Amino acid sequence: xxxxxxxxxxxxxxxxxxxxxxxxxxxxxxxxxxxxxxxxxxxxxxxxxxxxxxxxxxxxxxxxxxxxxxxxxxxxxxxxxxxxxxxxxxxxxxxxxxxxxxxxxxxxxxxxxxxxxxxxxxxxxxxxxxxxxxxxxxxxxxxxxxxxxxxxxxxxxxxxxxxxxxxxxxxxxxxxxxxxxxxxxxxxxxxxxxxxxxxxxxxxxxxxxxxxxxxxxxxxxxxxxxxxxxxxxxxxxxxxxxxxxxxxxxxxxxxxxxxxxxxxxxxxxxxxxxxxxxxxxxxxxxxxxxxxxxxxxxxxxxxxxxxxxxxxxxxxxxxxx
Amino acid sequence: xxxxxxxxxxxxxxxxxxxxxxxxxxxxxxxxxxxxxxxxxxxxxxxxxxxxxxxxxxxxxxxxxxxxxxxxxxxxxxxxxxxxxxxxxxxxxxxxxxxxxxxxxxxxxxxxxxxxxxxxxxxxxxxxxxxxxxxxxxxxxxxxxxxxxxxxxxxxxxxxxxxxxxxxxxxxxxxxxxxxxxxxxxxxxxxxxxxxxxxxxxxxxxxxxxxxxxxxxxxxxxxxxxxxxxxxxxxxxxxxxxxxxxxxxxxxxxxxxxxxxxxxxxxxxxxxxxxxxxxxxxxxxxxxxxxxxxxxxxxxxxxxxxxxxxxxxxxxxxxxx
Numbered sequence: 265x266x267x268x269x270x271x272x273x274x275x276x277x278x279x280x281x282x283x284x285x286x287x288x289x290x291x292x293x294x295x296x297x298x299x300x301x302x303x304x305x306x307x308x309x310x311x312x313x314x315x316x317x318x319x320x321x322x323x324x325x326x327x328x329x330x331x332x333x334x335x336x337x338x339x340x341x342x343x344x345x346x347x348x349x350x351x352x353x354x355x356x357x358x359x360x361x362x363x364x365x366x367x368x369x370x371x372x373x374x375x376x377x378x379x380x381x382x383x384x385x386x387x388x389x390x391x392x393x394x395x396x397x398x399x400x401x402x403x404x405x406x407x408x409x410x411x412x413x414x415x416x417x418x419x420x421x422x423x424x425x426x427x428x429x430x431x432x433x434x435x436x437x438x439x440x441x442x443x444x445x446x447x448x449x450x451x452x453x454x455x456x457x458x459x460x461x462x463x464x465x466x467x468x469x470x471x472x473x474x475x476x477x478x479x480x481x482x483x484x485x486x487x488x489x490x491x492x493x494x495x496x497x498x499x500x501x502x503x504x505x506x507x508x509x510x511x512x513x514x515x516x517x518x519x520x521x522x523x524x525x526x527x528x529x530x531x532x533x534x535x536x537x538x539x540x541x542x543x544x545x546x547x548x549x550x551x552x553x554x555x556x557x558x559x560x561x562x563x564x565x566x567x568x569x570x571x572x573x574x575x576x577x578x579x580x581x582x583x584x585x
Numbered sequence: 586x587x588x589x590x591x592x593x594x595x596x597x598x599x600x601x602x603x604x605x606x607x608x609x610x611x612x613x614x615x616x617x618x619x620x621x622x623x624x625x626x627x628x629x630x631x632x633x634x635x636x637x638x639x640x641x642x643x644x645x646x647x648x649x650x651x652x653x654x655x656x657x658x659x660x661x662x663x664x665x666x667x668x669x670x671x672x673x674x675x676x677x678x679x680x681x682x683x684x685x686x687x688x689x690x691x692x693x694x695x696x697x698x699x700x701x702x703x704x705x706x707x708x709x710x711x712x713x714x715x716x717x718x719x720x721x722x723x724x725x726x727x728x729x730x731x732x733x734x735x736x737x738x739x740x741x742x743x744x745x746x747x748x749x750x751x752x753x754x755x756x757x758x759x760x761x762x763x764x765x766x767x768x769x770x771x772x773x774x775x776x777x778x779x780x781x782x783x784x785x786x787x788x789x790x791x792x793x794x795x796x797x798x799x800x801x802x803x804x805x806x807x808x809x810x811x812x813x814x815x816x817x818x819x820x821x822x823x824x825x826x827x828x829x830x831x832x833x834x835x836x837x838x839x840x841x842x843x844x845x846x847x848x849x850x851x852x853x854x855x856x857x858x859x860x861x862x863x864x865x866x867x868x869x870x871x872x873x874x875x876x877x878x879x880x881x882x883x884x885x886x887x888x889x890x891x892x893x894x895x896x897x898x899x900x901x902x903x904x905x906x
Contacts (some may be wrong), residue, residue: 293615295613316657372594374594375593376593
């Protein structure tokens with residue numbers, strides 16, 4: 265939530281020379297997204313977001329993300345639509361960084377989504393999966409189960425510092441998931457968002473108006489996307505599972521795309537895996553973020569609390585599926 | 586340039602219940618201003634900025650700043666116009682902080698203002714002085730000459746660490762200004778902006794479209810405002826005085842309001858004082874800002890370089906007046 269790279273009026277004017285967007289009328293750095301620099305840009309032609317990709321973004325992944333958003337927007341799915349320059353290219357360079365201009369999306373992110381918003385989000389997620397069904401590019405999930413032992417390595421003591429006995433619980437989660445092998449579940453796979461937290465979704469009132477921040481999108485089980493959303497939308501204060509919200513989210517999803525029985529059965533393992541993935545990456549950020557960083561790391565314990573729900577002998581019905 | 590206080594969608598909705606602005610369509614924290622939290626807010630009624638005043642703002646000064654902006658906007662002077670709630674009050678509370686909604690101002694801040702922009706800024710400054718001529722409230726300049734010895738106290742070693750021999754030069758500046766007594770110059774006084782740096786001024790092309798950030802505004806010599814602007818607009822790379830830009834700024838000002846001979850004569854002392862004021866406050870921020878602060882302090886040496894120009898035996902003509 266910071267602007268890492270300053271773009272001055274002159275640099276912007278030079279950059280906009282490559283587009284047919286008219287002259288700028290307003291330009292302000294905004295606190296959106298965690299890893300990149302974003303600017304609100306208004307020109308004679310409308311409102312846009314200019315994103316500069318900072319070091320954590322792998323430049324070779326960027327065409328995938330941009331093509332994905334272009335694909336969604338050609339299907340009229342509400343997301344930031346990449347704007348091409350006069351040469352037809354959307355991905356350019358600015359201040360020595362890859363940069364892209366996308367369309368502005370109306371809506372606000374809910375901090376505490378209500379049940380109606382959860383239902384609407386579920387519908388929006390399913391519509392996204394359908395709109396991406398014929399998206400041909402693929403990208404491996406670099407934060408899938410294969411990556412988790414590496415993220416965990418050497419961090420047991422940190423986990424125990426955060427909460428006594430936590431390391432052993434996490435070891436058990438890792439073993440259980442290694443035994444369950446969710447990667448080999450025979451369930452529908454395709455292009456998923458993989459990070460559709462409330463701050464990456466916009467609403468007007470209770471109506472989902474679009475998704476942003478596709479920078480973890482990848483090819484994986486569609487139901488894993490539901491698992492990520494159940495973790496991030498349906499836990500009250502990061503602790504208690506809210507059955508009404510969770511079942512509304514799933515019902516919203518199913519109003520657009522029915523879950524197969526095997527997907528439903530896979531939900532508990534996928535939810536546990538998703539919680540572990542966010543616990544581990546937050547644990548890494550927690551220890552690796554320098555004290556003077558512009559962004560404060562999020563507390564990994566929020567996801568440890570979710571794991572204690574998933575760890576119980578829960579079935580799909582316990583999630584409301 | 587940071588968002589210190591998070592405002593969620595629910596808090597915003599409750600806050601907007603007090604206004605006739607319709608429902609919000611977009612809401613994003615923006616990196617504007619140094620001391621407060623600012624949000625870009627779009628509703629059915631248009632575009633606005635929501636400001637939350639953080640600790641450094643003295644609550645008892647806020648009505649002055651808001652009345653000043655309201656006064657300017659009723660004179661059609663381009664600045665953020667405070668928006669009153671249904672009860673007629675513009676200054677309210679949000680997240681335990683004083684907060685205000687103001688109108689959105691088109692334009693971009695120039696990083697390296699050109700000569701035409703300097704001229705246009707000079708005109709805009711003079712028009713501001715005229716528009717404020719009948720503003721009845723007053724506020725002492727809390728960063729005037731009387732405050733400088735206190736800011737300097739105990740910081741000589743820091744100054745010498747930054748640049749060998751700097752402390753002695755600053756002592757000389759303080760003595761020279763104490764002897765010159767600019768507070769007692771018999772020159773026109775009124776309401777001034779006192780901080781009209783390029784990042785507080787907006788332009789479309791070379792045309793000045795408005796001023797923001799009136800939080801140092803006070804009652805002082807009008808020519809002191811010109812001195813602040815000459816320091817912040819007319820020094821190339823923070824070092825060399827650019828005579829073309831400086832004289833354009835003054836000519837722009839005089840195209841709206843002629844300077845009196847005594848004001849012209851006072852310019853060198855006022856410029857030296859203004860540079861000293863910004864050197865000292867930057868020196869304080871330089872030493873007092875914790876390493877993990879969200880805002881990086883500006884280098885005081887930029888203003889030490891300006892002081893070395895003002896210290897020479899310069900006349901008003903040397904500034905282009």
